[in-house]
Amino acid sequence: MSKKVFYMLLILVVFFVFDIKCYAVDDPNKLSLYGFGDTYEDDDFLTVHNTRRCYVDIKDIPISEADNIKLTVKDESIAEVRFIIRGSKFNPVITADISGKKLGTTDIIASLTYKGVNYTSKITTTVHQSNYRIWLGREDNKRLEGTVLEKGESLKLNTLLVQGMSFHRGYVSATWSSSNNSVLSVKDGLITANRAGTATITAKYVTEEGETISDSTVIEVKDTDAVPSIRFFLEEPGPAMALGIDDKYNVGLENVPISERKNISFKVENENIAKITNVQYGKNGADATAIVKYLSAGKTKLIATINYNGKIYSSSYDIDVKIAKIKFLYEEPGPVMTIGYNDKYSVELENMPVFLKNDIKFRIENEKIAQIVNVQYRKNGADAVATVKYLSAGNTKLIATIDYGGKIYSATYDIRVKNSEVKNPVNNNLNDKDKEDKENKDSDTDNKEDDKSGDKDKEVDKSETNESDDDSVKDKDIEKNNSKTGKLEDDNSKDSHTNKKDLLIVLSVITGVIILVIVAIIIKRKKVANV
The missing domain is CATH 2.60.40.1080 (Immunoglobulin-like)
Incomplete structure (x- = not known):
C-alpha cells in the first residue's frame, strides 16, 4: 500500500469524525454584524465619549469559532472597541461596546477566517459631538413638514432644539436657506411663496460643542390662478399586476387645496378584472391612495376624480392583469x-x-x-x-x-x-476479432490433423532410425524441465514473501486508522463538553 492511499484514508477518517461541512464563499449570512444606527431616531446614536452596543451572529459555523472572530474599527482615532463578550451558546455570539472618540465617520468591521474562507461584515457609523437635533416649526407651533402655501403667502418659522429623543432645550436661532428662491425665498426665518412649485427649506444650528446640526423639509407652493388637476404618481404601470394580488395607487392634487383631498373618488371600469377594496387619504405623501385587488386576467382602467368648484377633474391609469x-x-x-x-x-x-x-x-x-x-x-x-x-x-x-x-x-x-448502460465499442470489436481468430485456429488445427494422418506412415518408417536420437533428446528435455522447476519454486518463494510484506503493511495502516478514530472521538467529546 502506497503513502498516497494511506493519506486518503486518513483524510476520510478526519472528515467523518469531525463532521466537516463546506460552505459557499458568497453567502453573506454566515457572519453578520449589526447594532447601533446613524440617525437621531435610533436609540443607539453614537456620540463622543459615549458607548453603544453592537452584536455579531454566525450561521452554519460552529459556536466554538466565536473565539476567532475579530472586531476592529477602521479608523481608531474616531472610535474604538471597548470590550467584547465571546462564545455564548446562544446568538449573538459576540456582544461588544463601541466608544466614540471624535467627530467623524468610520467602519466597524467583523471578520472570521473559517476553513480557508474569509467572511466579513461591517456597519458604517458617524460619531457626533452631541445627541442634539433640531425640529423645524412654524410660529403657530406646528411642524413645518407638509406645509403648503398659496402664491404670495408668507410664514414665520422657528427652530426647536431637542436632546436625545424628546428632551426639549428651547427655541434657538438658526441659519435658514432655500433650494429654489424663485419658488420660495427665506430671510431671517420668514419664508415667502413666490410661484407654484416646490422648494427645500434647510435650517442649520451650531451647538455649544461646536458641532453643526441641520434639518430640512420640502414645502409646496400652490397658485390658485393655475388650472387644478389630479394625477397618478406613476405615469407607467409598475411591476407585474398578477391575479390575486393587491396594489396601491397614489394620486396627488395640483392647484387644489389640501382640504379637498377627501373629495377624491376612485372607480374601476371593469370590476370583473379588478376592484377597489379600500381608499386612504393623506398617506405616504399622497393626497389619496386606492388599494386595488386583481380578480381575473385582462385590461381595464382605474379612474380618479374630484369635483372642485363645480367642475370634474379626472385622471386614469391602465391596468393589465396577468397570471403570475x-x-x-x-x-x-x-x-x-x-x-x-x-x-x-x-x-x-x-x-x-x-x-x-x-x-x-x-x-x-x-x-x-x-x-x-x-x-x-x-x-x-x-x-x-x-x-x-x-x-x-x-x-x-x-x-x-x-x-x-x-x-x-x-x-x-x-x-x-x-442505471448507466454505456457500452464500450472497442471491446466489442476485440470480441469479434477474437471470434475470427478462433475460427482461423480451428481451421488450422483441422489442416494440421489431415497432414498428420497423411504423414503417419512416413513417421513409422523413420521411428526405428530415430529411436536413439529421441532418447538423447528426452534426456536433455528432462534436464531443462528440472532447471525450470527449480527456478519456478524460487519465484513462488519470492512472491509469498512479498504478499506477507504487503499484508503486514495493510494491518499496520488499519491499526493506525483505528487509533486515530479513537483519539478524534475523545477530542470531539471534550470540545462538546467544553461548549
Missing part, C-alpha cells in the same frame, strides 16, 4: 439522467417582481432518488438554478415554489433516473 406563475425553462426532460451525475434545472418567474427571485425554494419528492446540492439565483438568464445529484434509479419530481402575495405558486419537473 413560476416555470421551468425546459418543458420536456433533458438527456438521460444517470446515477452519480449532476444536472442543473433553471426556473423563471412570470408576471412577478424580479426582487422575489431570492424567495424561490426547491425540493425533491423522493430524496433517495435525487438530492438538491446547490441553489443559485440570477444565473445564466434564469431567476433561480437548482443543481441536482442523481442517487439511485427511479422516478421522482423536482418542485419549485414561491410565496407571492400570500399565495403559493409552484412548478414541477419529472426526473427519471436510470
Whole structure:
C-alpha cells in the first residue's frame, strides 16, 4: 500500500469524525454584524465619549469559532472597541461596546477566517459631538413638514432644539436657506411663496460643542390662478399586476387645496378584472391612495376624480392583469439522467417582481432518488438554478415554489433516473476479432490433423532410425524441465514473501486508522463538553 492511499484514508477518517461541512464563499449570512444606527431616531446614536452596543451572529459555523472572530474599527482615532463578550451558546455570539472618540465617520468591521474562507461584515457609523437635533416649526407651533402655501403667502418659522429623543432645550436661532428662491425665498426665518412649485427649506444650528446640526423639509407652493388637476404618481404601470394580488395607487392634487383631498373618488371600469377594496387619504405623501385587488386576467382602467368648484377633474391609469406563475425553462426532460451525475434545472418567474427571485425554494419528492446540492439565483438568464445529484434509479419530481402575495405558486419537473448502460465499442470489436481468430485456429488445427494422418506412415518408417536420437533428446528435455522447476519454486518463494510484506503493511495502516478514530472521538467529546 502506497503513502498516497494511506493519506486518503486518513483524510476520510478526519472528515467523518469531525463532521466537516463546506460552505459557499458568497453567502453573506454566515457572519453578520449589526447594532447601533446613524440617525437621531435610533436609540443607539453614537456620540463622543459615549458607548453603544453592537452584536455579531454566525450561521452554519460552529459556536466554538466565536473565539476567532475579530472586531476592529477602521479608523481608531474616531472610535474604538471597548470590550467584547465571546462564545455564548446562544446568538449573538459576540456582544461588544463601541466608544466614540471624535467627530467623524468610520467602519466597524467583523471578520472570521473559517476553513480557508474569509467572511466579513461591517456597519458604517458617524460619531457626533452631541445627541442634539433640531425640529423645524412654524410660529403657530406646528411642524413645518407638509406645509403648503398659496402664491404670495408668507410664514414665520422657528427652530426647536431637542436632546436625545424628546428632551426639549428651547427655541434657538438658526441659519435658514432655500433650494429654489424663485419658488420660495427665506430671510431671517420668514419664508415667502413666490410661484407654484416646490422648494427645500434647510435650517442649520451650531451647538455649544461646536458641532453643526441641520434639518430640512420640502414645502409646496400652490397658485390658485393655475388650472387644478389630479394625477397618478406613476405615469407607467409598475411591476407585474398578477391575479390575486393587491396594489396601491397614489394620486396627488395640483392647484387644489389640501382640504379637498377627501373629495377624491376612485372607480374601476371593469370590476370583473379588478376592484377597489379600500381608499386612504393623506398617506405616504399622497393626497389619496386606492388599494386595488386583481380578480381575473385582462385590461381595464382605474379612474380618479374630484369635483372642485363645480367642475370634474379626472385622471386614469391602465391596468393589465396577468397570471403570475413560476416555470421551468425546459418543458420536456433533458438527456438521460444517470446515477452519480449532476444536472442543473433553471426556473423563471412570470408576471412577478424580479426582487422575489431570492424567495424561490426547491425540493425533491423522493430524496433517495435525487438530492438538491446547490441553489443559485440570477444565473445564466434564469431567476433561480437548482443543481441536482442523481442517487439511485427511479422516478421522482423536482418542485419549485414561491410565496407571492400570500399565495403559493409552484412548478414541477419529472426526473427519471436510470442505471448507466454505456457500452464500450472497442471491446466489442476485440470480441469479434477474437471470434475470427478462433475460427482461423480451428481451421488450422483441422489442416494440421489431415497432414498428420497423411504423414503417419512416413513417421513409422523413420521411428526405428530415430529411436536413439529421441532418447538423447528426452534426456536433455528432462534436464531443462528440472532447471525450470527449480527456478519456478524460487519465484513462488519470492512472491509469498512479498504478499506477507504487503499484508503486514495493510494491518499496520488499519491499526493506525483505528487509533486515530479513537483519539478524534475523545477530542470531539471534550470540545462538546467544553461548549
